Amino acid sequence: MSLTLDGAQADAPVPAPVQGYWGAVFGRLRRDPVALVSGIVLLMILLAALFAPWLAPASPFQTSMLNRLQPIGSPGYPLGSDELGRDVLSRLIHGARLSLLIGVMPVINAFVIGSAIGIVAGFVGGRTNSVIMRVIDVFYAFPAVLLAVALAGALGAGLVNSLLSLTIVFIPPIARVAESVTTQVRSVDYIEAARASGARSLTIIRRHVLGNVLGPIFVYATSLISVSMILASGLSFLGLGARPPMPEWGLMLNTMRDAIYVNPWVAVLPGMMIFTVSICFNMLSDGLRSAMDVKL
Amino acid sequence: MNNSLSLSRHDALDRGGKAQPLLRVRGLQKHFTITRGGMGRQAKRVHAVDGVDFDVYKGETLGIVGESGCGKSTTARLLMHLLAADHGEMVFDGDPIGQRGGISVRGMRRQVQMVFQNSYASLNPRMSVEDSIAFGPQVHGVNRRESRQRARRLLDQVGLSSRLFAHRYPHELSGGQRQRVNIARALALEPRLLILDEAVSALDKSVEAQVLNLLMDLKQEYGLTYLFISHDLNVVRYISDRVMVMYLGKVAEMGEVEALYRAPAHPYTRALLSAMPSMNPDQRTQQAPLVGDPPNPIDLPPGCRFCPRCPMVEDACRDAEPALEACGTAHQVACRRADEVMAGAVPVKRISEESPT
Amino acid sequence: MPIYFLKRVLYVIPIALAVSFFCFSLVHLSPGDPMDAVVSPDAPSEVVAMVQRAYGFDRPLPEQYGRWVLRAVQGDLGLSAANGRAVTAEVFSALKNTLLLAFAASLIGFTLGCVFGTLAGYFQGSLLDRLVTGIAVGGVSVPHYWLGMLLVIIFSVELNWLPSSGAGPGSSSDWNVEWAYLRHLILPAVTLSVIPMGVVTRTVRAMVADILAHEFVEALRAKGLAERQVFRHVVKNVAPTALAVMGLQLGYLLGGSILVETVFSWPGTGLLLNNAIFQRDLPILQGTILVLALFFVMLNLIVDLAQARLDPRIQRG
Numbered sequence: 001m002s003l004t005l006d007g008a009q010a011d012a013p014v015p016a017p018v019q020g021y022w023g024a025v026f027g028r029l030r031r032d033p034v035a036l037v038s039g040i041v042l043l044m045i046l047l048a049a050l051f052a053p054w055l056a057p058a059s060p061f062q063t064s065m066l067n068r069l070q071p072i073g074s075p076g077y078p079l080g081s082d083e084l085g086r087d088v089l090s091r092l093i094h095g096a097r098l099s100l101l102i103g104v105m106p107v108i109n110a111f112v113i114g115s116a117i118g119i120v121a122g123f124v125g126g127r128t129n130s131v132i133m134r135v136i137d138v139f140y141a142f143p144a145v146l147l148a149v150a151l152a153g154a155l156g157a158g159l160v161n162s163l164l165s166l167t168i169v170f171i172p173p174i175a176r177v178a179e180s181v182t183t184q185v186r187s188v189d190y191i192e193a194a195r196a197s198g199a200r201s202l203t204i205i206r207r208h209v210l211g212n213v214l215g216p217i218f219v220y221a222t223s224l225i226s227v228s229m230i231l232a233s234g235l236s237f238l239g240l241g242a243r244p245p246m247p248e249w250g251l252m253l254n255t256m257r258d259a260i261y262v263n264p265w266v267a268v269l270p271g272m273m274i275f276t277v278s279i280c281f282n283m284l285s286d287g288l289r290s291a292m293d294v295k296l
Numbered sequence: 297m298n299n300s301l302s303l304s305r306h307d308a309l310d311r312g313g314k315a316q317p318l319l320r321v322r323g324l325q326k327h328f329t330i331t332r333g334g335m336g337r338q339a340k341r342v343h344a345v346d347g348v349d350f351d352v353y354k355g356e357t358l359g360i361v362g363e364s365g366c367g368k369s370t371t372a373r374l375l376m377h378l379l380a381a382d383h384g385e386m387v388f389d390g391d392p393i394g395q396r397g398g399i400s401v402r403g404m405r406r407q408v409q410m411v412f413q414n415s416y417a418s419l420n421p422r423m424s425v426e427d428s429i430a431f432g433p434q435v436h437g438v439n440r441r442e443s444r445q446r447a448r449r450l451l452d453q454v455g456l457s458s459r460l461f462a463h464r465y466p467h468e469l470s471g472g473q474r475q476r477v478n479i480a481r482a483l484a485l486e487p488r489l490l491i492l493d494e495a496v497s498a499l500d501k502s503v504e505a506q507v508l509n510l511l512m513d514l515k516q517e518y519g520l521t522y523l524f525i526s527h528d529l530n531v532v533r534y535i536s537d538r539v540m541v542m543y544l545g546k547v548a549e550m551g552e553v554e555a556l557y558r559a560p561a562h563p564y565t566r567a568l569l570s571a572m573p574s575m576n577p578d579q580r581t582q583q584a585p586l587v588g589d590p591p592n593p594i595d596l597p598p599g600c601r602f603c604p605r606c607p608m609v610e611d612a613c614r615d616a617e618p619a620l621e622a623c624g625t626a627h628q629v630a631c632r633r634a635d636e637v638m639a640g641a642v643p644v645k646r647i648s649e650e651s652p653t
Numbered sequence: 654m655p656i657y658f659l660k661r662v663l664y665v666i667p668i669a670l671a672v673s674f675f676c677f678s679l680v681h682l683s684p685g686d687p688m689d690a691v692v693s694p695d696a697p698s699e700v701v702a703m704v705q706r707a708y709g710f711d712r713p714l715p716e717q718y719g720r721w722v723l724r725a726v727q728g729d730l731g732l733s734a735a736n737g738r739a740v741t742a743e744v745f746s747a748l749k750n751t752l753l754l755a756f757a758a759s760l761i762g763f764t765l766g767c768v769f770g771t772l773a774g775y776f777q778g779s780l781l782d783r784l785v786t787g788i789a790v791g792g793v794s795v796p797h798y799w800l801g802m803l804l805v806i807i808f809s810v811e812l813n814w815l816p817s818s819g820a821g822p823g824s825s826s827d828w829n830v831e832w833a834y835l836r837h838l839i840l841p842a843v844t845l846s847v848i849p850m851g852v853v854t855r856t857v858r859a860m861v862a863d864i865l866a867h868e869f870v871e872a873l874r875a876k877g878l879a880e881r882q883v884f885r886h887v888v889k890n891v892a893p894t895a896l897a898v899m900g901l902q903l904g905y906l907l908g909g910s911i912l913v914e915t916v917f918s919w920p921g922t923g924l925l926l927n928n929a930i931f932q933r934d935l936p937i938l939q940g941t942i943l944v945l946a947l948f949f950v951m952l953n954l955i956v957d958l959a960q961a962r963l964d965p966r967i968q969r970g
Contacts, residue, residue, distance in 0.1 A: 146908030153930035189418035198405035245556035271799025279794035
């Protein structure tokens, strides 16, 4: 224990390195091995998705009635072939595009819409806030999976409808978090000080509220990507999302369901991909949460 | 130095001359509803500020003192229009605020600024010191470059080297440094009136003295007027020209600082002053300090609201609320027995014996 | 205190109404005429008009909604468009299977979650802790429909120990639970249990670690309390939250079992819903979602009330 008096030091200048907030967060994230590995894996899958046409050894649509359900390691089919004789490896690589898109997009949409709703509700407060939050409460009467299936089922099968229903599923939780964070920030003195300087509400939200609430909301939203991946592919698995012959992991899992009796280890590969992406997002989100010191 | 510029700005903005109060407040009132009425329930209200009149003269420092919960801070927030008043009129240099034919709230906020008690909470943690100070001028249309220059100049003026501090964030500063930044931020709009709401209360004593001296220097330099809110009587005496004592949302006493401290006319002021530690043993009084908590501002006693704790209470006090009346030159008090108090006739009875629980 | 309970109970009414409104709107969200599912589009117009009148589709929407709610309150959710049977009967016979599945999964998940969480919390930072945390993250990240397939491959296809689909012979109507039925329940229940297992593990681990770090535990140890008594203290503090988390998880499972039920062809609400979607059987869709959502709302209510009962701080919040 040192014997310095806190009071004596209080007014002395503190030498601190000039480092932005995000720089510090990134630095902490980089020292977290789990988050780092997750991030790298995700990055590789993302790159594979972007460069799928160049990486994939074969066309994801080329069927071959002679080479159906080949096992892993067959010549020309490194990861086997599916029920129509298409190359599974190529379909997995191409499938990353659609699977990532329909898994991540709903959360991005919901992040934008839910944040807007929650921040406005929290900032305005009072009766407006109560009304908005009561409406949000209604959505909490449905378990997420049920809501997604109900909406997708009612809207009809299809990619756009599955995107839409998952977006609706994730707006309420994000709006709730945004509202609670904004309500906390709103009553802090620096917002009062900004109002006292004559700034209008929109300016205050833009310059003072956003910077302090978007971080926590973002962290929360990243934690939803994992669920979103599972649900999006799940909808495809049920036949409510992507349609054949599009390569999408959930749909591939569905079409190869009967193959578990013939060639089980090929049939489970798409699920392995969903699992990998989902768990990596989960761990990256956990790392981000502690790196940003967010408590929700 | 650039202060000649701001001084001339003040001269240009000055309208009624020296004699016209910079701020005139009449009948200011704010009640907070705690439980809503209806369904057979009585609405409960906190009488936070309950009809307050005062003037702030140009170039003076008016101190406001009182225990916590007496409505000091609510008054400050009402003046800044951060809270909407239930009733009351506020006139800034002859212009009624927020009324037709007067000055707009936004216009008023250019000329009245405020420094808050919590130096950390009143700075945006995600903004550098420079950006925080420059925010106000930017809101009022000063361009980015110029507002930053102004921010740096002000940093130097409040004693923080702009070279070292401009790019720091609030968590990298000490309490005293942050409060200096808050002062610079308030000054960035070149206000004429600065409301300091417990602005030095959270600081260490040595730092507090430095900041107080800084405030006095800045006042001189910029020709500012201060409304200085504090619970600390010593500090208020040090910095103020006049003092207003508040008790449960009302003005108990108001007057020139020295006269009031020497001969308080309200038993409450007297009790406050005797509770104040003095460095001189001869000046220590036998009077017991104020005992007991102020009555619940929700259920106020009828008549004078100091009755339950007053050592001089008599039956008539409970009948009617005393009005604020003159008791000497530039000295006003709201007490029926003010003359006796000033004469020093206060019973030795301890306040605690009287106060009901 | 009773005021909080009364308020919380009364709050269910607007929520239930909103839920019913949502379920009613679902039909009108869907593309095409809701009639299409009932009569083929090329039926003669007088037949269409007759069916329309019978189903009340010719009335204005608010009236349709009012009638629907009134009938729903009396337990009449209409007739299935696919097979003409009463929706209520269909839903409740499926609900029995889903409830059993959800309870079994919760039981497994809760038990494992508590054991894992407590171990990890007690040995925070150890290898065991890291292993358990990994399992927990896996549990919440795994696509359970895929896990179901894996289990089928291992236990049905490769080892041939357990049946891979359906609910056995005596499954449909009675509550009579037999060994054959239970054998069919094992795989879906284990599959579904990984989610509550993950969630409960994380909650319990965080709480146990938090409580053990508190000073009062050190005080207890300093007073010479046996480790067993300290453990009782931990349990007392963790149990209410863990139970509340479990209660909510049970609710999520009721709705979330749809994917697992599809994988195992388990004759529950999920499978019913799935079939209803593809047959465009909107009354069944509507009815199933309404019943599940109301069930979830009631479960939330019970959890809230129980928690308020155990923790008086909540009532003031």
